[in-house]
Amino acid sequence: MAEKDILGTAPAPVAAKWQVVREMDANLIDKALVEAAYANPALRALFPLVSHGSLQFSRCTRFPWSQDLPMIFPLFGGRFRVRQLHEPRGSGQEEVGEADSAEEAVKLVASHLPAGCGSAVDGTPDALEPLS
Numbered sequence: 001m002a003e004k005d006i007l008g009t010a011p012a013p014v015a016a017k018w019q020v021v022r023e024m025d026a027n028l029i030d031k032a033l034v035e036a037a038y039a040n041p042a043l044r045a046l047f048p049l050v051s052h053g054s055l056q057f058s059r060c061t062r063f064p065w066s067q068d069l070p071m072i073f074p075l076f077g078g079r080f081r082v083r084q085l086h087e088p089r090g091s092g093q094e095e096v097g098e099a100d101s102a103e104e105a106v107k108l109v110a111s112h113l114p115a116g117c118g119s120a121v122d123g124t125p126d127a128l129e130p131l132s
Helices: 012-022 031-039 102-111
Strands: 047-051 054-058 071-074 080-085 093-099
Touching (some): 012 031, 031 102
Antiparallel strands (some): 071 080
C-alpha cells in the first residue's frame, strides 16, 4: 500500500508534487490558481502537473499521466479556460468553460471531475480503475 499524506487521502508523491508546484516561480504558473486548486480537497488529492502555464491533474503519479481530467489554461487579464480531454490518451479536447478568477476555474474543474475519480494512485495508468 502506498504511503499516505497527512490527510490520508493521497500517496506521498502527490503531497510532494504539490509542494514543488506551490513553490514554482510565478513566471511558470499563476500562484493564485495553484493555491485555489490546493485548497480544494478533491483536486489536492490528484497529482498536479504544470505545462506552459497550465495546471493539469492526473489520477496516477507516474508517466504516462492519466490525461482524463479537466485542466486549466491561463488567458489574458487574469481569466482562465477549462478544457477536458475526450479520451484517455488525449486525442482531442473540448472546452468546459471560461472563468473570471482562479477560484471559479477550480470550481469548474471540480464540478467536472468524472464519477469515480478519487485520489491519485501511486503508479501508472495501468493501475487505474476505468472511469464511469
